[in-house]
Amino acid sequence: MWNTSSKPTLQTMAGGCTSTPIMSDGLGDGIFAVDGEKWVHQRKVASNELLTKSVRDFSGAVFKTHGVKLARIISEVATSDQAIEIQDLFMKAALDSIVKVLLGIEVDTMNGTNEEAIRFSNAFDVLNEMTLYRCVDFSWKIKKLLNIGSEATLRKSLKVADEFVYNLIKSKTETVGNSGDDLQVKRRDILSRLLESGQTDPKYLRDIIFSLVVAGKDTTASTLTWFIYMVCKHPNIQEKIAQEVREATNLKDNSSIDELADNLTEETLSKMQYLVAALTETSRLYPAVPLNAKVCSSDDTWPDGFSVKKGDIVGYHAYGMGRMKYIWGDHAEEFRPERWLDENGLVQQESSFKLIVFSAGPRICVGKEFAYREMMIFSAVLLGSYILKLRDENKVANYRTKFTHHIDGGLYVQASPRFANASP
Numbered sequence: 001m002w003n004t005s006s007k008p009t010l011q012t013m014a015g016g017c018t019s020t021p022i023m024s025d026g027l028g029d030g031i032f033a034v035d036g037e038k039w040v041h042q043r044k045v046a047s048n049e050l051l052t053k054s055v056r057d058f059s060g061a062v063f064k065t066h067g068v069k070l071a072r073i074i075s076e077v078a079t080s081d082q083a084i085e086i087q088d089l090f091m092k093a094a095l096d097s098i099v100k101v102l103l104g105i106e107v108d109t110m111n112g113t114n115e116e117a118i119r120f121s122n123a124f125d126v127l128n129e130m131t132l133y134r135c136v137d138f139s140w141k142i143k144k145l146l147n148i149g150s151e152a153t154l155r156k157s158l159k160v161a162d163e164f165v166y167n168l169i170k171s172k173t174e175t176v177g178n179s180g181d182d183l184q185v186k187r188r189d190i191l192s193r194l195l196e197s198g199q200t201d202p203k204y205l206r207d208i209i210f211s212l213v214v215a216g217k218d219t220t221a222s223t224l225t226w227f228i229y230m231v232c233k234h235p236n237i238q239e240k241i242a243q244e245v246r247e248a249t250n251l252k253d254n255s256s257i258d259e260l261a262d263n264l265t266e267e268t269l270s271k272m273q274y275l276v277a278a279l280t281e282t283s284r285l286y287p288a289v290p291l292n293a294k295v296c297s298s299d300d301t302w303p304d305g306f307s308v309k310k311g312d313i314v315g316y317h318a319y320g321m322g323r324m325k326y327i328w329g330d331h332a333e334e335f336r337p338e339r340w341l342d343e344n345g346l347v348q349q350e351s352s353f354k355l356i357v358f359s360a361g362p363r364i365c366v367g368k369e370f371a372y373r374e375m376m377i378f379s380a381v382l383l384g385s386y387i388l389k390l391r392d393e394n395k396v397a398n399y400r401t402k403f404t405h406h407i408d409g410g411l412y413v414q415a416s417p418r419f420a421n422a423s424p
Contacts, residue, residue: 028207058188064261067381078415083391085410090221098216104189123160130154218404219288226286245384253419277337290319386415
């Protein structure tokens with residue numbers, strides 16, 4: 001990033017921490033914990049898988065199925081006129097979706113029907129939290145050696161998460177190995193595709209899975225949570241999005257949630273330019289990863305003349321950058337989806353170095369399109385079906401310190417059907 005040479009001189013720093021070993025227990029040799037040739041290889045693997053038409057079509061179907069499930073859970077709450085904590089629900093929906101796309105199985109943490117999957121989800125969250133704690137706990141290596149305190153908790157959570165994923169890999173390996181040439185049996189999930197391509201090392205597959213779960217769960221869920229918070233604070237924007245969804249899908253007022261989801265095709269989603277703008281504006285103000293850093297892999301001089309040395313740590317604050325008047329104008333702190341639209345109402349692209357949410361340059365996120373598809377489908381199903389309001393309309397959301405940008409204490413919302421005669 002920010003360098004004048006053709007060779008990248010900044011390498012990913014594990015979660016903004018100063019050493020890769022901090023991440024290695026949880027992510028192993030996954031893409032967020034390695035650099036050099038291993039990073040290049042895994043990025044190529046991720047690009048090849050996430051950007052294929054097969055995975056795109058499969059993931060779209062998964063997102064629609066889980067979007068409907070999400071809406072039905074909210075429907076039950078709307079009927080009883082109660083509030084629901086939507087951040088936790090988004091976390092579960094995102095986990096269910098990414099596991100289905102990666103492994104081809106339903107873990108159903110949204111409805112809580114799979115106890116083993118719930119244990120994995122809880123363990124994975126604790127694992128991430130304890131890994132973050134290492135960044136400020138300089139005694140973590142001693143605690144790890146003695147297996148005490150936070151490191152004992154991390155080890156216990158890691159064992160639960162590993163056992164769950166390794167069992168799935170073993171089961172999937174046996175399934176793919178016995179599938180023969182039957183095209184009906186071949187799965188479109190990423191693990192099956194990797195196995196079919198000859199990648200059979202369980203540790204390698206485990207590290208890829210863990211990294212992609214990290215990339216596809218909390219980031220998407222936190223962005224969706226802030227998005228709901230903002231459209232509840234700006235009901236006129238919520239109404240514009242809902243109207244756009246109904247017009248794009250060409251549905252009647254009495255259409256069911258399933259009919260709405262079925263009509264969320266690539267063509268109809270491409271018409272939802274205002275929704276894309278609102279999601280992008282949310283990401284500008286509330287980036288999923290608010291603080292990040294890189295390590296210089298060689299000496300370099302930036303365009304403004306500032307010099308950096310090999311080994312220097314370069315941090316950047318995406319949250320602060322998204323609110324700078326110098327970059328975004330006098331109304332930088334206002335929620336204005338229109339700033340992303342041209343005179344024809346079409347989304348206009350900005351430099352990824354200006355909107356740094358998905359990183360930029362050689363390390364730009366390969367899952368950007370994947371994330372937008374998931375967020376758009378979930379948002380379209382919810383806002384096309386329900387009017388959402390904050391339980392406490394005066395609530396001012398504060399963030400919780402984690403790798404990703406969560407709302408502290410969650411977000412409680414109340415829902416009412418958008419159309420009285422619509423079927424659930």
